[in-house]
Amino acid sequence: MGSILLSTAYFPPISWVREALNADKIFIEAWETYPKQTYRNRCRIAAANGPLSLSVPVTKVNGKGTMTKDIRICYDEDWQRLHRRSMEDAYTNSPFYLYFWDEIRPFFEKKFSFLLDLNMELTFALIRILGKKIEINFTDAFEKEPAGLADLRNSITPKLPVEEDKFPRYPQVFEEKSGFQPDLSVIDLIFNEGPASLDYFE
Numbered sequence: 001m002g003s004i005l006l007s008t009a010y011f012p013p014i015s016w017v018r019e020a021l022n023a024d025k026i027f028i029e030a031w032e033t034y035p036k037q038t039y040r041n042r043c044r045i046a047a048a049n050g051p052l053s054l055s056v057p058v059t060k061v062n063g064k065g066t067m068t069k070d071i072r073i074c075y076d077e078d079w080q081r082l083h084r085r086s087m088e089d090a091y092t093n094s095p096f097y098l099y100f101w102d103e104i105r106p107f108f109e110k111k112f113s114f115l116l117d118l119n120m121e122l123t124f125a126l127i128r129i130l131g132k133k134i135e136i137n138f139t140d141a142f143e144k145e146p147a148g149l150a151d152l153r154n155s156i157t158p159k160l161p162v163e164e165d166k167f168p169r170y171p172q173v174f175e176e177k178s179g180f181q182p183d184l185s186v187i188d189l190i191f192n193e194g195p196a197s198l199d200y201f202e
Contacts (some may be wrong), residue, residue, distance in 0.1 A: 003023070003024060004025070005025055005028075005029060005139070006028055006153065007028070007038065007040055007068075007154070008040050008119045008157075009123070010118070011118060012039060013039060013044065013185055013186065014161050014167065014188075014200075016156050020136075020199050023150075025137070027137050027139055027149060028120070028151060029068060030116060031141055033066070034060060037159065038156070038159075040071075040117055040200070041055055041071075042055040043187075044184050045091075045184055046090060046174055046178070047086065047175070048174055052185065053158070055071060056079060056118070059119060061069070069138075080108040083134070083163065084105065084108035086134060090173065090201055091191040095171075095193075096191050096193070096195075099194060100190055104187065105124050106122070129197075131195070131198050140144050162183045164182045166182075170189060172192055173192065
């Protein structure tokens with residue numbers, strides 16, 4: 001696919017992972033002015049009552065002009081406990097929860113200072129669980145129209161409707177109650193499909 005430019009993502013969605021796995025080279029935008037309401041600090045999982053959005057509280061140390069690389073995580077509220085319990089409630093009964101939970105749980109215990117650090121370590125862990133290894137580079141300056149890169153920074157976003165036909169169905173824990181939910185966090189695919197998750201992308 002060549003080289004791509006992505007935003008950072010917290011428990012990235014399947015669409016993000018698909019692009020990353022198919023790329024020859026991956027760059028993550030670090031120097032943009034941090035935008036709100038994106039996958040940069042949130043993910044979607046399949047809970048008992050339908051899709052559930054989980055957000056990491058952040059602090060813009062330089063106000064509205066804060067760059068992504070400088071975004072700090074806020075711990076005034078115990079969001080890690082909330083996210084951990086939400087994941088447990090959603091996936092305890094999934095087929096591969098016990099196989100992979102021990103690799104995910106530490107991310108709800110370690111306190112990262114910067115959002116970018118949390119997201120990168122988490123992303124590498126999720127890709128490793130899938131059985132792949134990728135190299136990720138960071139941008140060293142902001143370019144509105146980057147040359148030689150497929151710019152996907154703002155095309156993978158919860159603000160856009162999901163094109164459901166691009167996401168083949170796989171079994172989900174609450175599918176009988178809520179129907180199939182496409183393009184959730186890749187952790188949904190991992191807990192439900194386990195070692196077969198990589199086949200989903202191929």
